[in-house]
Amino acid sequence: MRKSIIKFALCGGMLAGMLASCTGDYMDYNTNPYEATKDQMDRDAYLTRSALTGMQGYVIPTDVLLNQFLEALLGGPYGGYLAESNSGFTNRFSNYNQSQDWVGKLYKDVIPNVYANYAQLEAATEDPVYLSVGKVVKVAAILRVTDGYGPIPYSQLGANGDLTAPLDTQKKVYETMLNELDEAVTALLPHRTETFSSKADKVYSGKVENWIKLANSLKLRMAMRMVYVDSTTAQAKAVEAVDSERGGVFTSNDDNATIQATTNPFRVIMYEYNGGDSRIAADITAYMNGYKDPRREKYFVESTFTTADGVKNGYHGIRLGTEPLPSETAHKYSNMNVEANTKLVWMTAAEVAFLRAEGALRGWKMGGTAESFYKKGVELSFSQWGASGADAYLEDGSSLPDLYKDPLGTYSYNGSQPTITIKYDNSAVFETNLERIITQKWIAIFPLGNEAWAEFRRTGYPRLMTAAVNKNKAEVPEGTFPRRLPYPQDEYKDNGTNVQNALQDLKPANDRMSSKVWWDCNPNI
Structure with missing residues (x-):
């Protein structure tokens, strides 16, 4: 983590030193006439644009390799959306025996790269719009890190030049992030109807009002987490x-936060890497098959398993924690329906509607009833994906999720069948309607696996x-699920005292996957 920040700091210092020492004719002799000078870059807001767009690439990574680690191999399996289909992946998140290289990606790649770009943004401009948008992006990206590990370096990162920063408690991280979101909204509200350079914004093309709504929507997400x-x-x-009065949250699909990558990473991961390194998970297909969900054809491609008479056999996913399958077999399971130009999603109006539904269910003033927001969330999701039949779907009070049956007959699930139905029932107890809301939110936010987890x-x-096969019972007891990620071992070498101190914030106070982060304290689990 520190090497990336140090490299950035050194480069910045070297550049400043060179500019200070170059005067008069020396500059004329040593300037490439075909290369932009720093003054020219500043006039064109190049540094501002590159810093802000650089940060945006780390919320849901646009880089294929990093996206594979964080979305396809980590969030996808733990969120019930994706599973590995590469027989060479023997140390995997889904078996709880992932390699150290996999463990550290979320921590060591996201924090330093987001921070370095944010530092560049602060050095390049004093414009409150750019700086406030940068704060929102920083929170959107690093929120995923603290939710994955718990305590992380945040408020003191880089303070006084000390890059081996203490780790904040997760409570402190949340307090700081919520304050940053409030500061961003306050600064952006006077510019609400304005736009800034679309070259600096791959998400909303410079529309300030959309960034206000995203900041508030992230605040709502964080509030519910607490x-x-x-x-x-x-x-x-x-x-x-x-x-x-503070700009509000997402209410329509026009508000959705999405980003266009050069090529959608999921397309490469699911189709091009070795014929596809990942496939759809059994959890999401079992639920949607049982509900006869019209969105299946929008989310998935049918499996290539066939019935006795040669007919395609529908949508089948791979169960979490299966032993590595031969790739030619694994590739028969359902794939993601994704094209090279499909946008990556950060957050949607459907998710926000379900967050408001849960808030209303708890008796909070959300601007409507739990039922109305629940229905709105389903309708927004159907519309987002171009699926029809939302009205009939919402009236289905009898369909249940399927009990998963593996087409190979090897990893079928023998546990209890979920009994939650689709139709909202105001007479149901709180916990039943909470399960209903969260289940439909989970279906709607596919493929945001880290959020689902x-x-x-x-x-x-x-x-x-x-998991069908748990290869790390010491870390994750049989029949349970990972609650967090362990810190990468490099952090014990480079920042060991601070990491050890941070463990006191976990429950219990050890660096295990079974320890719980600050907000993970539901008495019903």
């Missing part, structure tokens, strides 16, 4: 987030299948 550890603060922050840990929903 509900079991600090319900009073969670409620207050959620109510603030939906306040229209966080919500599963927070609520216990949806009812995901345990």
Whole structure:
């Protein structure tokens, strides 16, 4: 982590030193006439643009390799969306025996790269719009890191030139991030109707109002994450987030935060790497098959397993924690329906509607009822994916998720079948309607696996299948799920005292995958 930041700092110092020492004719003799000078780059806001777009590439990584580690191999399996289909992956997140290289990617790649770009942004401009948008992007990216590990370096990172920073407690990280989101909204509101350079914004093409809504929507996401550890603060922050006087949250699919990568990484991962390194998971197909969900054809490609009469056999995913299958066999399972030009999604109006549904279910002032927001979330999701039949789907009060049957007959699930139905029932008890809301939110936010994993840990929903083969029972007891990621071993060498001190914030206080982060304290789990 530190090497990347040090490299950035050294480069910045060298550049400053060179510029200070070059005067008069010397500059004329040593300037490449075909290369932009620093003054020219500044006039064109080049440094500002490159810093801001550089940060945006780390929220949901646009880089294929990093996306593979964080989305396809980590978030996808733990969120119930994806599974490995490369027989060479023997040390995997899904068996809980991942390699050290895999463990550190979220921590060591995201934090230093986001921080370095944010530092460049602060050095390049004093414009409150650019700086505030940068704060929102920083929170969106690094929130995923703290939710993965717990305590992380954040508020003191880089302070006084000390790059071996203490790790903040997760409570402190959340408090700092919520303050940053509030600061960003306050600074952006006077510019609400304005736009800035579209070259600096791959998400909203410079529309300030959309960034205000994203900041508030992230605040609502974070507020709900805190509900079991600090319900009073969670409620207050959620109510603030939906306040229209402060810009409000996402309400339509036009508000969705998406980014266009050069090529959608999922397309490369699912189709081009070795014929596809990942396939769809059994959890999401079992739920959607049972519900006869019209969005299946938008999310998935049918499996190539066939029935006795040669007919394609529908949508089948690979169960979490299967032993590595021969690739030609694994590739028969359903794939993701994704094209090279499909945009990557950060956050959607459907997710926000479900967040408001949960808030209303808890009695908070969300601007509507739990049922109305629940229905709105489903409708927004259907519309986002171009699927029809939302009205009939919402009236289905009898369909249940399937009990998974492996087409190979090897890894079928013998546990209990989920009993949650689709149709909203105001007479149902709180926990039943909470499960209903979270289940439909989980279906709607596909393929945001890290977000799905966080919500599963927070609520216990949806009812995901345990790993078929657990190869690390010392870390994750049989029949349970990972609650967090262990810190990369390099951090013990480079920042060991601070890491050891941070472990006191975990429950229990050890660096295991079974330890719980600050907000993971639902008494019903």
